[in-house]
Amino acid sequence: MAVIFEKTKGLTEATMHYCPGCTHGIIHRLVAEALVELGLLGKAVGLAPVGCAVFVYNYFNCDMAQAAHGRAPAVATGIKRARPDTIVFTYQGDGDLAAIGMAETIHAAARGENITIIFVNNAIYGMTGGQMAPTTLLGQVTQTSPYGRDVTTTGYPIRICEMLSTIDGATYVERVSVDTVKNVRKAKSAITKAFQTQAKGLGFSLVEIISSCPTNWGLTPTDSLDWMREHMLPVYPLGVFRDKTNCEASK
Amino acid sequence: MAAKVLMKGNEAVAEGALLAGCRHYFGYPITPQTEIAAYMAKKMPKLGGTFLQAESEVAAINMVIGASAAGVRTMTSSSSPGFALKSEGLSYLAGCDLPAVVVNIQRGGPGLGGIQPSQADYFHATKSAGHGDFHMLVLAPNSVQEMLDFTFDAFDLADKYRVTVAILADGTLGQMMEPVDTTSKILGPPVDKSWALTGTEEKRKPNLVSSLYLMPEELEATVFERYERYKLIETEEQRYERYLTDDADIVVVAYGATSRIAQNAIDAVRKEGIKAGLLRLITLWPFPKKPLHELAQRASVFVAAELSMGQMAGDVELAIRCQKPVITCHRTGGVIITPEELLQKIREAASMQSPAA
Amino acid sequence: MSATINRILLAGFGGQGILFAGKFLASLGLVQEKEVSWLPSYGPEMRGGTANCSVILSDERIGSPIVSAPDILICMNLPALDKFEPAMARGGLLFYDSSLISRKPERCDISAFEIPATQIATDHQMAALANVVLLGKLLRETKLCDEMTAGGVMQNIIPERKKELLATNLNALSLGFRFAA
Numbered sequence: 021m022a023v024i025f026e027k028t029k030g031l032t033e034a035t036m037h038y039c040p041g042c043t044h045g046i047i048h049r050l051v052a053e054a055l056v057e058l059g060l061l062g063k064a065v066g067l068a069p070v071g072c073a074v075f076v077y078n079y080f081n082c083d084m085a086q087a088a089h090g091r092a093p094a095v096a097t098g099i100k101r102a103r104p105d106t107i108v109f110t111y112q113g114d115g116d117l118a119a120i121g122m123a124e125t126i127h128a129a130a131r132g133e134n135i136t137i138i139f140v141n142n143a144i145y146g147m148t149g150g151q152m153a154p155t156t157l158l159g160q161v162t163q164t165s166p167y168g169r170d171v172t173t174t175g176y177p178i179r180i181c182e183m184l185s186t187i188d189g190a191t192y193v194e195r196v197s198v199d200t201v202k203n204v205r206k207a208k209s210a211i212t213k214a215f216q217t218q219a220k221g222l223g224f225s226l227v228e229i230i231s232s233c234p235t236n237w238g239l240t241p242t243d244s245l246d247w248m249r250e251h252m253l254p255v256y257p258l259g260v261f262r263d264k265t266n267c268e269a270s271k
Numbered sequence: 272m273a274a275k276v277l278m279k280g281n282e283a284v285a286e287g288a289l290l291a292g293c294r295h296y297f298g299y300p301i302t303p304q305t306e307i308a309a310y311m312a313k314k315m316p317k318l319g320g321t322f323l324q325a326e327s328e329v330a331a332i333n334m335v336i337g338a339s340a341a342g343v344r345t346m347t348s349s350s351s352p353g354f355a356l357k358s359e360g361l362s363y364l365a366g367c368d369l370p371a372v373v374v375n376i377q378r379g380g381p382g383l384g385g386i387q388p389s390q391a392d393y394f395h396a397t398k399s400a401g402h403g404d405f406h407m408l409v410l411a412p413n414s415v416q417e418m419l420d421f422t423f424d425a426f427d428l429a430d431k432y433r434v435t436v437a438i439l440a441d442g443t444l445g446q447m448m449e450p451v452d453t454t455s456k457i458l459g460p461p462v463d464k465s466w467a468l469t470g471t472e473e474k475r476k477p478n479l480v481s482s483l484y485l486m487p488e489e490l491e492a493t494v495f496e497r498y499e500r501y502k503l504i505e506t507e508e509q510r511y512e513r514y515l516t517d518d519a520d521i522v523v524v525a526y527g528a529t530s531r532i533a534q535n536a537i538d539a540v541r542k543e544g545i546k547a548g549l550l551r552l553i554t555l556w557p558f559p560k561k562p563l564h565e566l567a568q569r570a571s572v573f574v575a576a577e578l579s580m581g582q583m584a585g586d587v588e589l590a591i592r593c594q595k596p597v598i599t600c601h602r603t604g605g606v607i608i609t610p611e612e613l614l615q616k617i618r619e620a621a622s623m624q625s626p627a628a
Numbered sequence: 629m630s631a632t633i634n635r636i637l638l639a640g641f642g643g644q645g646i647l648f649a650g651k652f653l654a655s656l657g658l659v660q661e662k663e664v665s666w667l668p669s670y671g672p673e674m675r676g677g678t679a680n681c682s683v684i685l686s687d688e689r690i691g692s693p694i695v696s697a698p699d700i701l702i703c704m705n706l707p708a709l710d711k712f713e714p715a716m717a718r719g720g721l722l723f724y725d726s727s728l729i730s731r732k733p734e735r736c737d738i739s740a741f742e743i744p745a746t747q748i749a750t751d752h753q754m755a756a757l758a759n760v761v762l763l764g765k766l767l768r769e770t771k772l773c774d775e776m777t778a779g780g781v782m783q784n785i786i787p788e789r790k791k792e793l794l795a796t797n798l799n800a801l802s803l804g805f806r807f808a809a
Contacts, residue, residue, distance in 0.1 A: 032477075061471075061473060062470055062471050062472040062473040062474070063470040063472070064470060065341075065468045065469075065470060068481070074483065077479050077481060080477075081471075081477060082470070082471055082477050083468040083469065083470055083471055083477050083478045083479075084468075084477060084478075084479050084480075084481075085336075085337070085340050085367075085468055085479070085480040085481065086367075086479075086480070086481035086482065086483050087333065087336075088333065088359055088360070088363050091329065091330070091333040091336075091359075091360075094325070094329075094330040094331075094333035094334050094336075094337065095333050095334070095336050095337035095340070096337060097323070097330075097334050097337060098295070098297065098333065098334035098335060098336060098337020098338035098339070098340070098341065098345070099337040099338065099340060099341045099468060100337075101295060101321040101323065101334070101337075101338060102295055102321070102337070102338040102341035102342070102343040102345070103341045103342075103343075103468075103469060103470075105470070106341075106468070106469065106470045107470070123326050123327055123330065124326070124330050124333070126326075127325075127326035127330065
């Protein structure tokens with residue numbers, strides 16, 4: 021019988037722990053497929069964050085380390101500097117990357133650190149039970165913004181890609197989404213391009229993936245995808261925010 | 272005899288690390304240790320190594336975690352307020368069983384404190400470097416030569432036991448110059464680092480460096496295993512130096528720069544006929560209990576001299592199980608004990624010992 | 629014979645070359661195969677406050693590197709003299725820049741050498757080298773070394789990129805050696 025579809029060898033046999041309808045599984049698969057298709061799986065070293073994706077080290081079939089909350093870009097820097105031939109990536113959520121790890125993120129980008137960051141933005145802290153994140157939308161109800169995020173006391177959501185677009189050290193920054201099949205395919209292209217950027221020694225790459233959290237948003241998986249489109253994409257528009265892959269000479 | 276060169280203590284630390292094959296340094300500027308970073312910034316590019324000035328102390332220690340996880344010799348250095356910030360990373364290093372070398376050139380605290388020499392991070396280094404059950408192996412040099420030698424040794428010890436080794440010094444030792452022999456030394460035997468993250472090349476199972484265990488029994492087992500190693504370190508690595516203790520009635524216990532001041536004071540009181548000696552601690556963890564236990568059988572009074580409010584004194588009392596009185600001689604906040612102050616304490620101790628005299 | 633030990637303290641303003649003069653003495657000790665320690669005061673004084681530096685030269689292992697009762701003292705400003713003259717060991721030698729310090733030393737149990745070092749240096753178009761003039765006088769009076777040895781040490785400690793300064797430094801040393809009040 022002809023095999024027309026199989027599991028990527030970039031993922032292990034472990035059963036994922038994610039909630040039904042969570043999009044982490046899709047994104048894991050995209051990352052793993054990209055590494056395998058580029059022939060980089062054997063060189064890859066991944067960093068797990070603190071948050072829902074903390075167990076990502078059980079799922080990716082490559083060397084992995086687990087970093088303290090927000091510190092993955094710093095740990096990744098240490099690994100990449102020690103072993104420039106490896107392909108180093110972090111997999112981080114919005115609380116990890118945009119709150120406690122903001123400094124590590126910005127400075128890794130500013131240094132032009134030759135690493136890849138996979139940034140999953142679902143506008144909420146998932147693992148700890150649905151608290152307000154830096155990317156939580158105005159008016160969005162969470163456990164720690166029970167009356168809706170109020171601009172007068174908590175300010176505005178942070179747009180990471182827009183911010184990084186001003187950083188000279190960043191080589192490739194794109195925001196994608198996994199709400200439709202078409203967007204999933206685009207997301208894979210972006211992730212592939214990010215790894216290629218690193219493999220060519222071109223410098224810092226980050227792909228932000230707009231994602232859902234049905235459990236903490238209190239919506240069904242399909243309603244979550246609608247909510248993503250209706251509420252998140254207007255605040256976090258998709259697109260390429262920085263692409264110096266053509267002008268950057270190999271560093 | 273090899274030619275010696277005049278070097279600052281901080282430079283000697285950096286040179287010791289380079290001699291030990293450390294090629295990855297991550298740090299952040301803070302007085303009085305910045306010469307370490309400056310030395311590395313100058314030397315590393317020429318050696319094909321990495322010098323990276325991180326965005327924060329926290330980032331620097333996490334970069335050390337990354338480089339160590341990748342299997343190379345790596346270090347960071349800081350001074351008290353900056354070192355406190357590294358607590359998070361020190362705990363993760365222990366939890367991941369990663370070897371690393373960290374250097375704290377102490378200054379006065381708490382808070383921003385001052386920039387003058389201090390030994391008030393004794394508790395932090397020996398007892399609570401971060402959250403959770405763990406220890407660092409702590410070495411306390413007292414000369415510029417030892418700043419080099421101990422940093423060199425620290426890398427072998429870190430690899431041997433898969434622990435973090437801390438060099439706990441102070442502003443005096445960091446800033447002072449003394450002649451140093453910098454000829455290369457013999458490294459310890461290479462250790463197996465097959466656990467390192469190097470990429471699988473799809474030829475082996477993935478390696479994992481993590482400190483996360485959600486099953487309590489599993490986590491407990493890793494801590495138990497680590498404490499077995501600590502027990503071995505306690506047996507094998509208690510280091511100290513004895514100065515005129517054989518006939519001593521009064522034993523001064525001190526480490527680092529303070530132990531040198533103690534030497535002067537002891538020389539002076541000996542001339543007065545007071546039989547005083549010095550137990551100079553080299554490892555602060557493991558704490559040298561063995562010699563203290565022995566000395567407690569003979570000596571009548573102990574004097575704990577340190578630049579903190581008596582942080583080490585408690586360990587002396589514990590080690591001798593309160594069999595003999597321990598009096599303290601301490602200054603803090605960057606004020607240094609003078610030989611005269613210590614001399615006075617030793618005389619006081621002598622009068623306790625023979626009230627009739 | 630008891631071991632020889634020289635406890636030297638150098639004090640003045642930041643920028644007067646206090647640490648450099650101290651480094652010279654430490655390097656001299658190294659050449660003479662003595663035990664040596666050099667300890668600076670550090671911190672904001674780098675930017676112009678008071679600076680001082682302890683140097684110990686000894687035949688035996690050095691205990692505390694801090695000089696609290698100097699037997700040789702160099703003072704390059706009044707606050708330094710006010711602070712450290714009372715601390716000097718009995719019989720100590722004091723060298724002070726009388727161009728910058730108006731008062732006379734008060735202690736009778738020390739030997740004081742009054743040297744208008746800044747004036748001498750300025751007269752010879754080397755205003756920044758008053759420290760070296762004082763050093764020259766100190767070396768001569770303490771007999772720590774002869775002028776030729778001192779010249780060799782100076783050559784060792786002036787960094788390669790500043791070699792053009794060697795000649796003036798040697799000249800300043802020589803002026804100090806030859807100065808007689």
